[in-house]
Amino acid sequence: MSSDNQQPFVTDSSAVVTETRDARLAGQDDRFNSRLREAFGSSPFILTKFDKFMNWVRGSSMFMLQFGIACCSIEMMHTYAVKHDLDRFGAGVPRASPRQADVIIVPGTIVSKFAPRMKRVYDQMPEPKFVIGMGSCTISGGPFQEGYNVVKGAEEVIPVDIHIPGCPPRPEALVYGVAKLQERIANGESAPVVVKPYELEQFGDLERDEIVDQLAQEIDTEDLVMRYNWADSP
C-alpha cells in the first residue's frame, strides 16, 4: 500500500441521509422490537421462525429427481409436460442428478436387481429429502406382488412420505399427492418412521446360513449386498 495516502477516508456526512441512524441513536425506534418482529410474533427465538420459513420455502420449490422405472413414469412424464404442468405448483424441475434433487418419485415396480441401485440413488440425494411412492407397486408390489422377483413395496427399501394409489394413478392424482406433500412439508410434519427390512450391508456382516455359504465363493466379504428374505415379506 502506498504511504502517500496518509489521510483517513472521509465522507461528506452532510450528503448522507442519516434519518434511520439518527432515529436509532436517539432510541426512538428499537430495532430489536420492530414491526417485523411484531408481525412474526413476540418470541425472542428467531430460529424457530427461521425453520418455519425454511419449511415453507422447501415446500414451495421442490426439485424432482428425473427417475423413471415402469408404467407410472409415463403418467409422470404427462404430469410434467403440457396440460397437467406440475411446474404450476412449484415442483416441476426434473433434475437428472440425485445430488440436485429434493424429491424422488418412485414410479413403478421395484425388483430385486434394482432395489440396491435405487437405495444408492436415494442415499446420494442431499438432506432433507422426500419420497413419493407412485402407484400400487410401490405400496405392496401391486399386480406383481406374487412374483418371485418383486419387492413388496418401496417401503421395504427406502422410507416413503406419501403414497399415491392407482395402477397407474392419473396425472391429477399425482398432482394432488405432490400438493399434499408440499402441505406437509410446509407444516413441518416429518415422515412416519417405517421399518426397512432390506438394507445394503457388507457381505461379511450377513448372518451365516446355507445361502451365504453357497455364495461365499462368488462374493467378496467387503461387497455391498442386499439380502431378500422372501418368506418374511408380506
Next chain:
Amino acid sequence: MSVELPDTTGVVEQSPEEIADLLGDLAIGRDDHLNAPGFVIKPDTVVETLRRLRDDAGFDHLSCVTAQEYEDRYESIYHLTKYADRTQEVSIVVPADKEQPVSQSANEVFRTADWHEREAYDLVGIEYDEHPDHRRILLPETWQGHPLGLDYDQDQPQVVPLREHANPLLEDQEAEGDSETMFLNIGPHHPATHGVLHIKTVLDGEQVVDLEPDIGYLHRCEEQMCQNGTYRYQIMPYPDRWDYISAGLLNEWAYARVAEDMADIEVPEYAQVIRTMGAELCRMAAHFLALGTFALDIYGDFTALFMYSIRDRERVQNILEDLTGQRLMFNYFRLGGVVWDLPEPREEFFEKTRDFLDELPTALEEYHDMMTSNEILQLRTVDTGVLPPEVAKSYGATGPVARGSGIDYDLRRDDPYGYYENLDWDVVTEDGCDNFSRLLVRMREVEQSARIVEQCVDLLEDWPEDERTIQSNVPRTIKPDDDTEIYRAVEGAKGELGIYMRADGTDKPARFKIRSPCFSNLQTLPEMSNGEYVPDAIASLGSLDIVLGEVDR
C-alpha cells in the same frame, strides 16, 4: 379396398412333408403345434437342423425360443418363420435330459439365439453347449435356482450384490500397453435409457470400443403372473403392462389372438373393427412418445418437441379414455370381442376422433419442420447407427427397426388378423438403415395409422344398429385340451409381439412365454454402436425405441 400384398415371387412354400423330407434323419419325431408342424430333434443337432432350414428352405427368422420343464424332461422350442412369408412356420422341438439338461446353442446360425438362450437358462435352467456368453440375463448373477422350473422354492432368501463394474478390456490393454480405455456405466438410472436399462460401455477417447446392454432391472415375472391367471379374465390386464407406452390394446390383441386361436373362439366383425381402430390409436400414441423421447435424446432437454408429442398423446388418450374408460391400462379386450360398445352419444365420439385426425397433418408438419428438416438432428442421425438388413434379420429385428432397414415385414399384412385385410393402407419401409430411417418410418406409420382409423370410423358410423355384436358367446371357463401348444404373434408398436402357450387341461396355461420385440431389437445395439461415437450410441438407443417393461417382462 385392400392392402397391397408383398412380392412373394421366389418364396417357395413347403408342406410339412417336404420339410420332413428335407430334415431326413435329423427329425426323430413329430410334435405338431396348432400354428405349425413341429419336429423333434436330438439336442446335439440343433445347429445342423436350423442351418438346413435356413439355407435350403428359407426359414430365415428365428422368432422365439421357448424353454419349459415337464415332469420327465426339459424342452427348448425354436419357432422359425420367414421374413418373406410370415404364414409359413415350423417349430423345432429339442428335448433335454431331466437330470442334466444340456442342449446345443443355435447362436451360430441365428445371432438372436444368444439372449433367448440366456433367458432360457436363467428362468428354466437348460444349459446350452457352445454358447459364447453363458450366464444369467434377467436375474442377478448370484440368484439361486431357476424360477420357472418345476421345483423352485419362491420363499428361499436371495442375496444381490451392488458391485462396481470392472472394465472388461482392462487386462488386454495392460498386456499390450497401448491406448487407454475408460469404462462408463450408462444407467440403470439415466435419462437417456428410457427406464432402467444399464449399458456397460468401454470407451477409447470418444469412441465406443465395447458396449453391452445389461437388462433385468424391471423383470417383474410377467410370465409367472400369466401362468397363475385363468384364460378367461385374469390374464388380460397383464399385457397392458408389457409395453406400457399406451400400446395396451396392441398387447391385449396379442393375448386375445393366441387364446382365441387356441380355444377356437370367433370374434364378431363389428368387434374386429373396434379393435382395429383402438389398436391403431394406441400405435399412434406409442409412436408419438417415441418421437418425443428421441428428440429428448438428441437435443438433450425438455424441448418443445417433447411437449408437442405429449400434447398429441393427450388427445389420443382422451379418445381412448372415452372408448375404454382408462388412460393407460385399458383392459378393454375380452376373448371373443371387446368389453363394451362405443360410448354414447356415438356422434360425439366420431366427431372427436375426426377432429383429431383433421388436425394431425398440421401437427405432423410441425414435427417435420422441427425434426426431420432440422440440420442438427440430421447431423446426429443420418448415417449413424447403421443396421444392415442381413444383420437385422439374424438378430430377429422386427417392427420399425426392421422396416427402417428396408425389410418389408409387417404382421398386419403378412399374417393377417383383425380387419386390416379389408382396409386401404400401406406398409412403410425406408432403405437408409440408419437412425434417421427409423425415425422416418415411425412418422410415416403415424400417417398410415390415421388412414386406418379414419376408415374404421366411417365403417362404424354406418354399421347397422342391430348388428352391433361386441362379443361372441364364450364359455365362462375355458379349458383347452391337454398338451395343446400354440405360438401366435401380432404387430405391436415395436414389432412382432408373440405369445407361446401350452395348455394342460386346466383353466390356466401351463407355460406362457412372451416374445418381446424390444428384447430382440435391443440385441442389435452393440452391432450399431461399436466403433461409433458415444453420442451416436445414445441416438441409436433412442431410435430403437425400447421399453424396458417389455424387454425384461
